[in-house]
Amino acid sequence: MEYLTKKYGQDIAELTKAASKSDVINPKLYEKYDVKRGLRDINGNGVICGLTEISEITAFGKDAEGNKVPVNGELYYRGVNIRDFVKGAAGRRFAFEEATYLLLFGHLPSKEHLERFCELLGDLRVLHPNFVRDIIMKAPSKDMMNMLARCVLSLYSYDPKADNTSRRNVMRQSLHLIAQFPLLCVYSQKAYNYNNSDASLCIHKPKKELSTAETILYTLRDDMKFSQLEAQVLDLCLVLHAEHGGGNNSTFTTHVVTSSGTDTYSSVAASLGSLKGPKHGGANIKVCEMFDAIKENVPDFERGKLTDYIAKILDKEAFDKTGLVYGMGHAVYSLSDPRADILKEFAEKLAVEKGMEKEYEMRKSVADIAAELIAEKRKIYKGVSPNVDFYSGFVYDMLGLPRELYTPLFAVARIAGWSAHRIEELTNGGKIIRPGYQAVAKRQKYVPLESRKLDQ
Missing domain, CATH: 1.10.580.10 (Citrate Synthase, domain 1)
Incomplete structure (x- = not known):
């Protein structure tokens, strides 16, 4: 396999480059055809495509005037x-x-x-x-x-x-x-x-x-x-x-x-x-890796230094330079993730048994700091809070898994x-799930093999 990869490495690179040119879709076309990318509407809410009795998630309620408002999840x-x-x-x-x-x-x-x-x-x-x-x-x-x-x-x-x-x-x-x-x-x-x-x-x-x-x-x-x-x-x-x-x-x-x-x-x-x-599901590992980086760069857990380092993460200057604080925010929940609320309490108990209270307190500080900075830098007003991954990886670490x-x-x-x-x-069910995709490629004629150009 390695031999074949080396032999055809250049061919694969050229084919990849050629494919990338034809695979790019103009972002404006998604607006033109009202495509719900990720099956979400313009507000990030999931498009309803089925019914279930198994579970329910709530993140918003209504005020006295009937307006949609964020609530605890x-x-x-x-x-x-x-x-x-x-x-x-x-x-x-x-x-x-x-x-x-x-x-x-x-x-x-x-x-x-x-x-x-x-x-x-x-x-x-x-x-x-x-x-x-x-x-x-x-x-x-x-x-x-x-x-x-x-x-x-x-x-x-x-x-x-x-x-x-x-x-x-x-x-x-x-x-x-x-x-x-x-x-x-x-x-x-x-x-x-x-x-x-x-x-x-x-x-x-x-x-x-x-x-x-x-x-x-x-x-x-x-x-x-x-x-x-x-x-x-x-x-x-x-x-x-x-x-x-x-x-x-x-x-x-x-x-x-x-x-x-x-x-x-x-x-x-x-x-x-x-x-x-x-x-x-792989998000909890990213949370753990992020905290490894935080502990390496801010070993004393001093709040001011934590704030500076988290700001660098958000500005794509630290950790994996994606600008993401892993474990913060959720696609559905707004003010809070109930799973994180529950797990936080039990994580504290386990931290006491394991003698890791200081690290637990550091994570609480990171959650508070990140929520403030994300809301400020990203202009997010629905609320930003820890999700379940923020604490689950910490629990698994304490368990020695x-x-x-x-x-x-x-x-x-x-x-x-x-x-x-x-x-x-x-x-x-009964019907196979088959959503639609709008074709946007331009029509082209078939060109005989002997008439095609080298770069065509």
């Missing part, structure tokens, strides 16, 4: 406010499993039903005897999301009813994937470490009685030990990442691919490809939402 799972859910599930070990049940079946489980559901997931949390050896250990990828997608596609071969899209069969497949995702992620990371460093290969079999969050910590750590607070905070992270409306990129991908009638494994692999993107697992952990949670949306699409 709220997130609902099947009509249940996520703040109330977290408060009600406080102290329990299986909050994520309870949230998964709610998303899949539309109502909160009874104590008996939740226990039975957790037992079911525990029994399903197994892989084919040779799967780790034949799939995970062979050619492990440097990117865990690619590895996870490969594992999911490989599971197709182990399912005798892989192409059956009946609701019952898709539910069976979904429950298997929800149960298996923690193992696929952790074992893939172990294989990567073994093949790319001096780390020993130590794979722990899961215990059926453990929750999803406990399973991740148990199978990932060599000593298999974790504190109750560690498991509780990770469980909370999974709850908050489990679902976020039908319009987010990876869930919309679930709807689009499901509408074609394809199998569950292909649908999930497509959604994983979407979630991998740094504008979606390898960064290559941050986005896969997002997938461990979001597979619950994807599964619910896939079933909803199969139940209510």
Whole structure:
């Protein structure tokens, strides 16, 4: 492959240059044809292209005159406010499993039903005897999301009813994937470490009685030990990442691919490809990298120096020079992201246990400073606040989780939402999703090969 790349390197460069000339579309044409780029209107609101009962996001309300005004964000799972859910599930070990049940079946489980559901997931949390050896250990990828997608596609071969899209069969497949995702992620990371460093290969079999969050910590750590607070905070992270409306990129991908009638494994692999993107699930890693740069350049966390450095980030003079303060702002929320509000509280508790209070306070300062500077420099008046990624990466850092697992952990949670949306699409869809694209290329005649110019 490397030889061919060198041999045809110049050809590829010239072909790329030629293609780039024909691919550029005049930005004014988007206005002319009233194209909603990114499926958003001129105010940034998502174009309504479907209905869902699975979750709801609110970021705006109305004043006394009926005008639209920014409000603190709220997130609902099947009509249940996520703040109330977290408060009600406080102290329990299986909050994520309870949230998964709610998303899949539309109502909160009874104590008996939740226990039975957790037992079911525990029994399903197994892989084919040779799967780790034949799939995970062979050619492990440097990117865990690619590895996870490969594992999911490989599971197709182990399912005798892989192409059956009946609701019952898709539910069976979904429950298997929800149960298996923690193992696929952790074992893939172990294989990567073994093949790319001096780390020993130590794979722990899961215990059926453990929750999803406990399973991740148990199978990932060599000593298999974790504190109750560690498991509780990770469980909370999974709850908050489990679902976020039908319009987010990876869930919309679930709807689009499901509408074609394809199998569950292909649908999930497509959604994983979407979630991998740094504008979606990969954002929490960018937040961590940004804070690494902040700590390196402002080691004393002095507020004035923090303000100066964040200003440099916004002015494209520091960090990755994109002008973005990662973890700040959201495409939908205005005044606040409820997930960030909730996670912030638990991050503080974990910071106390880990002796990282000073770093936690620094992050609070960065959030305040960034909100002020972004509003001032970008002229944003709807409100700028931390999103869930601002704190999730910090939590994972405190838990000692390898960064290559941050986005896969997002997938461990979001597979619950994807599964619910896939079933909803199969139940209510019927038509393949096929939006329109306006063609704007000029017509041209076919020129015989012998009459074409070299640079044509």
